[in-house]
Amino acid sequence: MLDGLFKPRAVAVIGASNNPYSIGHIVIKNLSTYGFKGPIFPINPKGGHIRCFKAFQSIRDVPEEIDLVNISVSYKLIPDVIRECGEKGVKFAIVHTAGFKEVGEEGIQREREMVELAHRYGMRIFGPNSQGIQNADPEVSVYANFTFVPMKPGNISIIAQGGGMGEMLKLHLHNVGLGHRMYCSYGNECDLTMPEILEYYGQDEGTRAIMMQIESFKDPKAFLEVASKITPHKPILAIKAGRTREGSVAVSSHTGTLVDQAAMATAMFTKAGVVEFHDTEQMVKAATAFSTQTPPTGPRIGIITNTGGPGIQAVDESVSQGLVLAKWSEAGRARLKESLYAEASLGNPVDVVATANADHYFAAVDTLLHEDGVDMVEVFFVTAPFTDVDAIARRIKEATAGSQKPVVVVVETYSAWYGLIDKLRASDLPVYQFAEDGARALGAMRRYTALRDREREAAPELEVERDAAEAIVARHRGSNAFLPQAEAFALLAAYGIPAPKVARVEAAADLTAAAETVGFPCVLKVDSAEVVHKSDEGGVALGISDLAELKSAFKAMSGRFAKGASYIVQEQRPAGREIIIGATESPGLGSLVMFGLGGIFVEVMKDVAFAVAPLSRPEARELMRAIKGFPLLEGVRGEPGVDLAAVEELLLRVSRLAADFPSLVEMDLNPIFAYPAGASAVDVRIRVR
Numbered sequence: 149m150l151d152g153l154f155k156p157r158a159v160a161v162i163g164a165s166n167n168p169y170s171i172g173h174i175v176i177k178n179l180s181t182y183g184f185k186g187p188i189f190p191i192n193p194k195g196g197h198i199r200c201f202k203a204f205q206s207i208r209d210v211p212e213e214i215d216l217v218n219i220s221v222s223y224k225l226i227p228d229v230i231r232e233c234g235e236k237g238v239k240f241a242i243v244h245t246a247g248f249k250e251v252g253e254e255g256i257q258r259e260r261e262m263v264e265l266a267h268r269y270g271m272r273i274f275g276p277n278s279q280g281i282q283n284a285d286p287e288v289s290v291y292a293n294f295t296f297v298p299m300k301p302g303n304i305s306i307i308a309q310g311g312g313m314g315e316m317l318k319l320h321l322h323n324v325g326l327g328h329r330m331y332c333s334y335g336n337e338c339d340l341t342m343p344e345i346l347e348y349y350g351q352d353e354g355t356r357a358i359m360m361q362i363e364s365f366k367d368p369k370a371f372l373e374v375a376s377k378i379t380p381h382k383p384i385l386a387i388k389a390g391r392t393r394e395g396s397v398a399v400s401s402h403t404g405t406l407v408d409q410a411a412m413a414t415a416m417f418t419k420a421g422v423v424e425f426h427d428t429e430q431m432v433k434a435a436t437a438f439s440t441q442t443p444p445t446g447p448r449i450g451i452i453t454n455t456g457g458p459g460i461q462a463v464d465e466s467v468s469q470g471l472v473l474a475k476w477s478e479a480g481r482a483r484l485k486e487s488l489y490a491e492a493s494l495g496n497p498v499d500v501v502a503t504a505n506a507d508h509y510f511a512a513v514d515t516l517l518h519e520d521g522v523d524m525v526e527v528f529f530v531t532a533p534f535t536d537v538d539a540i541a542r543r544i545k546e547a548t549a550g551s552q553k554p555v556v557v558v559v560e561t562y563s564a565w566y567g568l569i570d571k572l573r574a575s576d577l578p579v580y581q582f583a584e585d586g587a588r589a590l591g592a593m594r595r596y597t598a599l600r601d602r603e604r605e606a607a608p609e610l611e612v613e614r615d616a617a618e619a620i621v622a623r624h625r626g627s628n629a630f631l632p633q634a635e636a637f638a639l640l641a642a643y644g645i646p647a648p649k650v651a652r653v654e655a656a657a658d659l660t661a662a663a664e665t666v667g668f669p670c671v672l673k674v675d676s677a678e679v680v681h682k683s684d685e686g687g688v689a690l691g692i693s694d695l696a697e698l699k700s701a702f703k704a705m706s707g708r709f710a711k712g713a714s715y716i717v718q719e720q721r722p723a724g725r726e727i728i729i730g731a732t733e734s735p736g737l738g739s740l741v742m743f744g745l746g747g748i749f750v751e752v753m754k755d756v757a758f759a760v761a762p763l764s765r766p767e768a769r770e771l772m773r774a775i776k777g778f779p780l781l782e783g784v785r786g787e788p789g790v791d792l793a794a795v796e797e798l799l800l801r802v803s804r805l806a807a808d809f810p811s812l813v814e815m816d817l818n819p820i821f822a823y824p825a826g827a828s829a830v831d832v833r834i835r836v837r
């Protein structure tokens with residue numbers, strides 16, 4: 149329980165001073181300005197007073213029990229301070245001080261010693277190198293943090309890794325008149341972890357939604373578990389910073405080069421039902437909608453406007469967001485017709501026209517909210533000087549009161565009328581200034597419910613020969629090398645992954661037997677760990693129709709590669725739609741599965757999607773649909789589609805293989821031929837660590 153951190157009964161500030169530019173001073177100031185409900189104890193060896201609080205020379209002298217301390221003294225003094233706090237029975241220490249993990253090896257050591265010391269006393273460390281926490285719950289009102297954004301109670305709780313970003317999120321909620329609930333920027337995360345805090349927020353009744361910014365995941369699995377438990381009842385909005393490629397994976401496979409931090413974060417967010425953003429402003433704008441509106445139960449949007457253009461912008465953005473334009477019932481249409489001006493347009497958007505008055509707006513909003521086919525409403529209104537805009541705002545508010553469907557309002561006006569925006573916001577309506585922003589906020593809310601309400605299943609039990617697979621993997625564990633082709637295909641076979649017949653060939657003398665096993669037409673391929681792209685180096689001979697051809701192909705190919713290279717003869721399969729399935733180790737998380745279309749789609753367009761292994765059936769189906777090229781698999785313009793069930797099965801089996809054997813650090817099935825019936829993996833590369 150983190151009550152001692154977020155609901156401390158008493159706070160001490162170690163490093164408190166009368167220097168107004170010191171962190172300790174500002175923490176004291178913030179605690180007192182925002183009316184912390186418990187006692188505040190500045191600690192300073194000189195004693196005296198800091199602001200109006202009596203300072204103690206040591207925390208040991210404080211006469212009361214202390215749950216939380218804020219520490220901002222130099223890292224050199226930290227061990228002594230931690231010891232004193234421990235002896236005093238302090239439960240949580242926020243360490244603002246820098247000079248730890250972020251400065252390298254020495255700092256890492258310092259951090260480790262600090263945590264060990266704290267744990268000896270049962271004390272937990274928050275930070276170091278962190279800005280601190282806040283809880284705006286009026287029962288507590290704790291601003292144990294050294295920054296500047298005023299604290300006002302709200303219902304969005306914020307977790308940020310860095311203080312600068314955390315403050316940014318808070319600031320922009322504040323700027324639109326919303327406060328926040330709990331806040332923290334967790335810095336180095338040396339002891340208390342982000343998932344622990346997330347779990348605490350998840351259980352907090354006053355937190356309606358959680359907004360987070362993450363730079364790196366210390367424990368991705370823990371995050372995934374905690375977030376997955378929260379999102380069924382509470383939205384999590386997140387940004388993963390640092391979306392550049394991490395070069396930690398070998399570049400020899402497509403999966404390896406395409407996977408990066410961003411892909412990993414997206415895969416985790418999707419699995420956990422977290423709404424991901426790539427833009428801070430959009431995340432905050434969405435949060436303002438989550439703060440007051442009930443997320444929609446479907447994708448159908450109704451739009452109301454008093455001017456044409458912005459209505460069209462709202463339509464365009466809604467469609468890009470994956471929303472669907474709602475249609476009205478006959479009765480709804482009739483009511484619009486009788487309530488609005490004759491020149492109003494009654495479709496979607498409803499254009500009430502510029503001269504529309506407050507009653508027109510009321511009728512339009514009320515009608516749409518009562519339509520069964522409408523899941524959400526965007527109301528646009530330009531403050532036409534010949535209308536009573538205050539009355540319009542009032543009536544919009546009346547029409548939305550008590551509705552369980554989300555409504556956003558977009559007001560086009562200039563500063564003289566900003567009071568109107570404040571009034572709408574004060575009546576719990578999110579207000580934006582661009583039509584697109586309203587659609588995006590609703591789109592984000594729908595992304596949440598679509599994730600929340602999707603089919604959730606466990607990864608299925610599959611019939612596999614795990615022992616056979618284990619025997620192959622065991623032979624190569626520790627090699628950190630690519631499996632010989634015949635063994636890689638045997639591994640696929642053990643997991644029921646369809647592939648052509650193969651036979652291993654070491655020398656010309658093996659060809660006859662190999663041809664008998666495989667049959668004609670067949671393919672000859674070089675089999676060497678050094679040859680990454682076999683066809684580029686003349687290591688693939690296709691369309692061999694008899695033994696004589698096979699022998700001459702072998703003669704030509706074996707001249708090209710070093711003595712001692714191995715080869716395989718493989719059954720030739722008819723060409724199909726090429727797809728690629730890969731799996732790659734994702735440290736701390738397990739394995740990520742990649743799906744894409746082969747050839748230029750993967751090489752040029754990078755049209756691939758990732759998911760966390762092992763996949764459930766719905767996840768496999770979602771993953772296939774996550775690529776832009778999916779319609780090609782369904783079949784377009786007379787071209788037949790492929791056997792999606794077979795592809796789904798393949799995804800499940802590859803993901804299961806990757807999850808069962810973490811030492812398979814890299815797997816690339818490229819290409820797989822997918823047919824109108826069935827699919828077959830004609831090439832595979834697997835690296836075992």
Ligand code: ADP
Binds near residue numbers: 688
């Ligand atoms: P690499 O990717 O190392 O160049 P592949 O084994 O993928 O080698 O072969 C190159 C191409 O040859 C494949 O993309 C596929 O189009 C074709 N091919 C490979 N094996 C077969 C096969 N068994 N049947 C039909 N075509 C094949």
Ligand code: MG
Binds near residue numbers: 818819831832
């Ligand atoms: Mg290949």
